[in-house]
Amino acid sequence: MSSKDEERFEQVYERLQETVRRLEDGSLPLEEAIEAYETGMALVARCRDLLTQAELRVTRLREQLDSDG
Amino acid sequence: MSARPRPAMFVYSVGQLVTYLRELLETDTFLADVWVGGEIANLSRSQAGHRYFTLRDSIGSIRCVLFARQAAMVRTALQDGTRVLVHGRVALYEQRGEVQLIVDFVRPEGEGIEQARLERLMAKLEEEGLFDQARKRPLPHFPRRIGVVTSAHGAVFHDICHVLERRWPLAEVLLADTPVQGDAALAGVPEAIRRFNALPDIDVVIIARGGGGAEELAPFNDEVVVRAIYGSVAPTISAIGHETNTTIADLVADVRAPTPSAAAELAAPDRRQVLSATEAAAMSLTGAMSRAIVERNGHVEALAFRLPALLPPLEKLRWSLEDAERAMERAALSRCAALGERVAGQQMALAALSPLATLARGYAIVQRADDRRLVRSAKDAPPGTMLDVRLAEGAIRAETVP
Numbered sequence: 203m204s205s206k207d208e209e210r211f212e213q214v215y216e217r218l219q220e221t222v223r224r225l226e227d228g229s230l231p232l233e234e235a236i237e238a239y240e241t242g243m244a245l246v247a248r249c250r251d252l253l254t255q256a257e258l259r260v261t262r263l264r265e266q267l268d269s270d271g
Numbered sequence: 272m273s274a275r276p277r278p279a280m281f282v283y284s285v286g287q288l289v290t291y292l293r294e295l296l297e298t299d300t301f302l303a304d305v306w307v308g309g310e311i312a313n314l315s316r317s318q319a320g321h322r323y324f325t326l327r328d329s330i331g332s333i334r335c336v337l338f339a340r341q342a343a344m345v346r347t348a349l350q351d352g353t354r355v356l357v358h359g360r361v362a363l364y365e366q367r368g369e370v371q372l373i374v375d376f377v378r379p380e381g382e383g384i385e386q387a388r389l390e391r392l393m394a395k396l397e398e399e400g401l402f403d404q405a406r407k408r409p410l411p412h413f414p415r416r417i418g419v420v421t422s423a424h425g426a427v428f429h430d431i432c433h434v435l436e437r438r439w440p441l442a443e444v445l446l447a448d449t450p451v452q453g454d455a456a457l458a459g460v461p462e463a464i465r466r467f468n469a470l471p472d473i474d475v476v477i478i479a480r481g482g483g484g485a486e487e488l489a490p491f492n493d494e495v496v497v498r499a500i501y502g503s504v505a506p507t508i509s510a511i512g513h514e515t516n517t518t519i520a521d522l523v524a525d526v527r528a529p530t531p532s533a534a535a536e537l538a539a540p541d542r543r544q545v546l547s548a549t550e551a552a553a554m555s556l557t558g559a560m561s562r563a564i565v566e567r568n569g570h571v572e573a574l575a576f577r578l579p580a581l582l583p584p585l586e587k588l589r590w591s592l593e594d595a596e597r598a599m600e601r602a603a604l605s606r607c608a609a610l611g612e613r614v615a616g617q618q619m620a621l622a623a624l625s626p627l628a629t630l631a632r633g634y635a636i637v638q639r640a641d642d643r644r645l646v647r648s649a650k651d652a653p654p655g656t657m658l659d660v661r662l663a664e665g666a667i668r669a670e671t672v673p
Contacts, residue, residue, distance in 0.1 A: 211441050212413040215549070222552050225559040228566070235563045242556040249549040253542050256440040260432055262423070263447040263466055 211252045218245040285368075293363040296370070302361035306387070307333075307372065308380050311353045322349060326357060326372065334371040335359070341375040344394045354380040356387045385485075389492055393519060396494075401501050401523050408506040408525045410537065413545075414474035416443045417538055418467040418505065420460060421479045421531070423448040431477060431535040439539030445473070451480035456490035461499035468504045475538050476503050478520060479510040479531040488512050491520035500524060510534035630663035637661075640668065 221242040225235060283291075296302055309326035316322050320339030325332050335357065337345065347355065359374040376394060378387035396402065417435065421427045428446055435442055447466050449459030460478070467473045478500055480491075490496050491511045500507055501523040509524035510531045521527040528534035622628070630636065637646040640657035652658060654673040659666055 210413075210415060212411075212415070215413065215545070218549070218552050222555045222559065225556060225563070228559070228563060230563070232563065232567060235560065239556055239560040243553065246549055246553040246556070250546065252441060253546050253549070256542075258432065258436040258440040259443040261443060261445045263418075263445050263463075 209248070209252075211249070214245055214248050214252065218242060218249060221245060286365075289363060289365045289368050292368075293365055296361050296363050299361075304358075304360065305372075306356055306358050306384060308356050309333075309354070311349060311351055311355060314349055314351050324349065324351075326355075334364075334369055335374050336371060337374040337377065344375075344398055345377045347377045347379055349377065356380050356382070356384060358387070358391050389519070392492070392494055392497075393522070396497065396519065396523070401497070410506050410508070410526060411474040412540060414439070414442050414539055416445060416470075416473050418445050418447060418470075418473045418476040419479065420447050420449060420463040420467070420476060422451050425481060427451075427479050427481050427531045430530075430532045431479065434532050434535035435539055438536065438541045440542070442539055445470070452483065452487045452490060454490075457493055457496060460490060460496045464499045464503050468502070473505040475508060476505045477508045477510065477528075477531070477534045477538055478524065479534055480512065481531070482513040482516070485516070488516055488518050491518035496520065497523050508534045508537055627663065630661065633663075635660050635662050 221238050224230060225238045225242065230238060307326060309328045309332075312325045312327055312332070314322065314324040320342060322337040322342055324335050324337075326335050327333075337349075349355075356378050357372065357374045358376040359372045362371060362373050363369070364371050376387075376391040378390055382390075400406065419428060419431055421431075423446060432444060435444055445467070447463035449463040450456045451460065464476065464478075467476050480488075488511060491509075497519045500509070500520050506525040507523075508526045508528050509518075509521045510528040510533065511518045511520050514529035526537055528537050637652070638644060638659045638661070639646060639652065640659050643659075644651065646652045646658065652671045654671050656671050658669045658671065660669055
């Protein structure tokens with residue numbers, strides 16, 4: 203079972219899109235813009251990692267249920 | 272009735288008899304769900320849209336009614352002389368003591384019972400809204416847990432994993448292994464879906480099996496199986512057989528895929544596309560950042576250009592300062608000269624008043640030697656007083672004598 207706080211690609215990607223939107227809007231104060239840029243670039247790196255390092259996990263439900271309980 | 276002990280000579284009313292008959296017919300499960308083949312005769316239609324006809328064959332006949340609501344679902348044209356298969360339940364029309372068939376579905380007899388059964392189920396489920404486009408749920412963009420309902424044996428599961436491995440390895444694939452043909456599938460497929468319903472965070476469920484004949488695909492036309500698919504908590508993708516065989520499972524699924532591999536492709540995005548979208552986002556970020564800097568730089572430059580014009584006129588100030596300095600200098604010089612003249616005048620006056628000038632004329636200044644007091648009167652110098660006498664040139668010490 204995966205834990206709830208595990209990083210989901212969808213969430214990381216959504217945060218990236220949101221950051222790009224905020225920065226493109228152009229109304230951020232400079233310090234916040236720089237912060238947003240740094241955050242965005244970190245999210246890009248995280249997305250790249252998640253996309254390139256992932257391996258498909260295959261679970262047989264019956265076996266999993268058996269071992270869980 | 273004969274089986275029941277009853278008092279002799281008991282008389283029933285007609286109403287009691289027909290009510291008993293009605294209850295007898297209506298509690299019979301066989302009569303409640305029956306398919307009958309025969310030829311239509313005496314067809315009529317009421318104002319309310321109900322159809323009445325007789326269904327007959329060489330042996331007998333039975334009165335039939337098709338109510339307007341069900342008639343709307345029946346697409347087969349009713350006509351005297353047409354041979355049809357009808358579905359319905361047997362009931363008693365109490366007012367006439369007449370047995371009749373309450374029909375809810377009609378198909379041409381030539382189609383065969385399996386097809387007629389299928390058509391009826393489809394009509395029923397459609398009426399209930401199980402195929403409604405409005406109920407079709409969107410598939411998640413980035414699924415994390417993908418449930419697969421299929422057999423662990425055979426190529427289907429392998430094909431699905433292969434596609435997901437290539438496209439979206441971020442996902443976790445859960446297999447609910449179940450037979451996908453024969454009677455075992457009738458219980459197995461609903462059970463597999465129930466298991467996924469009990470798990471948290473299943474983003475999408477693929478129900479798949481390979482191609483096969485009508486008989487092999489039959490479980491996916493079964494009402495229980497179809498309702499289980501409809502009841503899936505997660506959105507469903509069906510991939511049953513080949514594209515040419517449509518099953519009812521395909522109609523209730525949120526999305527229908529032509530093959531199991533295609534189902535896997537619909538279930539997840541392509542990692543390479545998402546990766547290039549990520550790179551595009553990175554470029555947007557950098558672009559937006561440099562625009563933000565260039566823009567602010569422009570503002571700074573514009574202000575820097577305007578700033579000198581906004582300053583007070585320093586040059587002028589400096590000039591007037593220099594003027595003032597020169598004027599002050601001039602004033603100071605002339606004042607000094609004037610003072611110098613006055614000093615010279617005072618010097619001359621002073622010289623004229625100097626006691627030395629008086630001494631030069633032969634006078635002397637007499638002072639007492641002890642306290643240097645001027646002696647202006649003889650009383651100031653009693654005998655024996657030591658005196659200093661100051662002359663024009665030099666001084667004499669003297670002593671008064673008695």
